[in-house]
Amino acid sequence: MITREWCVERDASDPLGALRDQFILDDSVVYLDGNSLGALSKPARRRILETVDDAWAVGLVRSWNSAGWMDAPLAVGDRLAPLIGAGPGEVLIADTITLLLAKLVGAALELRPGRHVVLTDAANFHSDLYVIDAMAEHSARPIEVRRIDRRELTEHLDEDVALVEFTHVDYRTGEMLDLAGITSAVQGAGALMLWDLAHSAGAVPVDLAAAGADLAVGCTYKYLNAGPGAPAFCFIRAALQGQLVNPLPGWLGHARPFEFERDYVPAEGVRSFQTSSPSIVSIAALEGSLEVFEMTDVEHLRAKSLALTSMFMDLVEERLAQHDLEIVTPRDPARRGSQVSLRVDGAYGLVQALIERGVIGDFRAPDIARFGFTPLTLRFVDVYDAVELMSRVLADGAHREARFERRNPVT
Numbered sequence: 156m157i158t159r160e161w162c163v164e165r166d167a168s169d170p171l172g173a174l175r176d177q178f179i180l181d182d183s184v185v186y187l188d189g190n191s192l193g194a195l196s197k198p199a200r201r202r203i204l205e206t207v208d209d210a211w212a213v214g215l216v217r218s219w220n221s222a223g224w225m226d227a228p229l230a231v232g233d234r235l236a237p238l239i240g241a242g243p244g245e246v247l248i249a250d251t252i253t254l255l256l257a258k259l260v261g262a263a264l265e266l267r268p269g270r271h272v273v274l275t276d277a278a279n280f281h282s283d284l285y286v287i288d289a290m291a292e293h294s295a296r297p298i299e300v301r302r303i304d305r306r307e308l309t310e311h312l313d314e315d316v317a318l319v320e321f322t323h324v325d326y327r328t329g330e331m332l333d334l335a336g337i338t339s340a341v342q343g344a345g346a347l348m349l350w351d352l353a354h355s356a357g358a359v360p361v362d363l364a365a366a367g368a369d370l371a372v373g374c375t376y377k378y379l380n381a382g383p384g385a386p387a388f389c390f391i392r393a394a395l396q397g398q399l400v401n402p403l404p405g406w407l408g409h410a411r412p413f414e415f416e417r418d419y420v421p422a423e424g425v426r427s428f429q430t431s432s433p434s435i436v437s438i439a440a441l442e443g444s445l446e447v448f449e450m451t452d453v454e455h456l457r458a459k460s461l462a463l464t465s466m467f468m469d470l471v472e473e474r475l476a477q478h479d480l481e482i483v484t485p486r487d488p489a490r491r492g493s494q495v496s497l498r499v500d501g502a503y504g505l506v507q508a509l510i511e512r513g514v515i516g517d518f519r520a521p522d523i524a525r526f527g528f529t530p531l532t533l534r535f536v537d538v539y540d541a542v543e544l545m546s547r548v549l550a551d552g553a554h555r556e557a558r559f560e561r562r563n564p565v566t
């Protein structure tokens with residue numbers, strides 16, 4: 156049986172334990188939502204303040220040159236690259252996932268002109284589905300989007316398929332897909348593979364180079380802790396960079412933006428996928444946040460993440476067995492991201508009642524209480540306390556209060 160004392164001891168010998176001090180966190184709160192909005196780290200805060208107080212307030216427009224702002228989307232992309240197994244010059248920080256998906260889907264379709272089908276996961280994040288549909292609709296030639304059951308991918312792979320887009324870790328269930336195996340199957344059928352790494356980057360090992368991956372996108376405000384609305388990133392395999400054309404060109408993806416030429420000439424490499432001015436303050440926050448990742452490595456993060464999620468599932472089974480809830484996240488570590496999702500009647504009320512008592516998770520419609528486990532900040536004792544509290548809330552029925560029938564705009 157897992158006891159609180161055992162958790163305290165485990166925290167004391169945790170090789171990542173000291174990294175929690177790099178974050179600004181209220182000790183009375185158990186934060187299980189770093190998979191939605193990551194916590195603020197001290198280095199991120201420092202970099203934001205330096206950028207605002209020195210580079211912006213004092214340097215003013217000169218900082219585009221003197222503070223390296225023009226190169227930040229690529230330079231910080233290079234620092235993020237090791238977390239996803241990318242090489243130098245393969246990652247650009249820009250836009251949002253949805254906008255980068257639009258660009259990459261459009262570009263990929265042009266690279267497979269003889270093919271007219273895009274496959275995506277019927278259970279994919281809704282924004283991915285919307286933008287793929289829209290890009291197909293606005294394509295110069297008829298494109299058919301098929302929303303498939305991802306387990307049936309191989310049955311759909313044929314010579315008509317131009318592109319497959321999947322999310323690596325399912326935002327709802329936390330299931331992690333076989334990135335290398337799927338990439339190889341898709342490429343074997345002559346199509347391009349585009350991964351959404353929203354719930355992977357900074358949380359689970361991703362090796363895009365080893366998988367020979369073509370294209371990927373991800374965000375920096377979740378496990379990468381770059382702050383609300385921080386920009387996304389895209390990965391374009393080096394060998395594809397000269398071939399892919401950004402369908403939403405803008406001045407900062409031009410080879411010579413300050414020549415103000417009338418016609419668009421793409422910059423070399425992944426920079427051509429930049430469209431507009433970069434969000435410098437947010438990129439500075441990301442840079443600071445990456446300093447914390449550079450104090451450890453993804454293998455240590457993964458080991459702790461799996462230990463936390465396993466312990467949470469064990470405790471849920473041990474302490475909450477009498478309640479009608481189901482763990483929908485795979486038990487198999489090879490198929491598990493860094494979150495655990497519970498299907499439970501009254502899931503929204505449960506999450507709200509927990510938040511009111513200091514344990515912050517989130518709710519994903521229609522019936523999922525979702526808990527993210529950020530190995531940089533979480534202690535084993537936090538997991539223990541969260542399940543204890545959940546047990547009390549479920550036993551009292553506090554989650555069934557009528558006021559929880561009305562949902563907040565953000566759940």
Ligand SMILES: Cc1ncc(COP(=O)(O)O)c(C=O)c1O
Pocket residue numbers: 250251252253254280282283322326351353354374387
């Ligand atoms: C899997 C996934 N894809 C895409 C998005 C949308 O990201 P953005 O707001 O950067 O477009 C999210 C947001 O949470 C997500 O979880």
